[in-house]
Amino acid sequence: MREIDDLSRAIAGLALCGLGQTAVNPVLTSFQYCRDEYQAHVRGKCPALSCKPLIDFEINTACKLCRACFVVCPTGAVKLRAGQEGRVFVDRELCSKCWACYETCPFGLIKVTSEEYPWLRK
Ligand code: SF4
Ligand code: SF4
Structure with a gap:
């Protein structure tokens, strides 16, 4: 997860156009608000029972x-x-x-x- 977070921020910072700079927003936003969900999935559990x-x-x-x-x-x-x-x-x-x-x-x-x-x- 740390790698995805770092990569997303690097892409946002290095992209030359607005599309590239904002392309990672869904990833960063979901990390911010749904971090528990990501961590549960890394441990093999889907709290929403949808996977x-x-x-x-x-x-x-x-x-x-x-x-x-x-x-x-x-x-x-x-x-x-x-x-x-x-x-x-x-x-x-x-x-x-x-x-x-x-x-x-x-x-x-x-x-x-x-x-x-x-x-x-x-
Ligand atoms: S539907 Fe299946 S689980 Fe439910 S009572 Fe009948 S046999 Fe048992
Ligand atoms: S295949 Fe569908 S109906 Fe059969 S046990 Fe799995 S969930 Fe139940």
């Missing part, structure tokens, strides 16, 4: 097994855990983060999460 690579869908253990999410999932990512009848989970490898299951569950039992440092997760 697909940084979110996960989790099914609550209170799942009623109505199977509505199974039907709407376009990738077959909602599965029953083998050997644990009644335990439903989302296969992260298959999930396309389309939100269909979240919007469909009549009981609101699907949660969307975004954790810091997801690459450290086992």
Whole structure:
């Protein structure tokens, strides 16, 4: 982030025309007002839950097994855990983060999460 900040200020200071001098304003302004968001994303977390690579869908253990999410999932990512009848989970490898299951569950039992440092997760 420091490098982007420095580079933006250098471009603004060295550009010969007004377009170049102001081209970096969106970057500098968003750094000023949304620095927490940038830092969270560097740590792998999207607080607004809008970056697909940084979110996960989790099914609550209170799942009623109505199977509505199974039907709407376009990738077959909602599965029953083998050997644990009644335990439903989302296969992260298959999930396309389309939100269909979240919007469909009549009981609101699907949660969307975004954790810091997801690459450290086992
Ligand atoms: S977000 Fe979409 S792809 Fe992922 S489990 Fe839900 S319905 Fe399936
Ligand atoms: S729609 Fe909700 S209650 Fe039904 S199977 Fe999916 S998570 Fe469980």
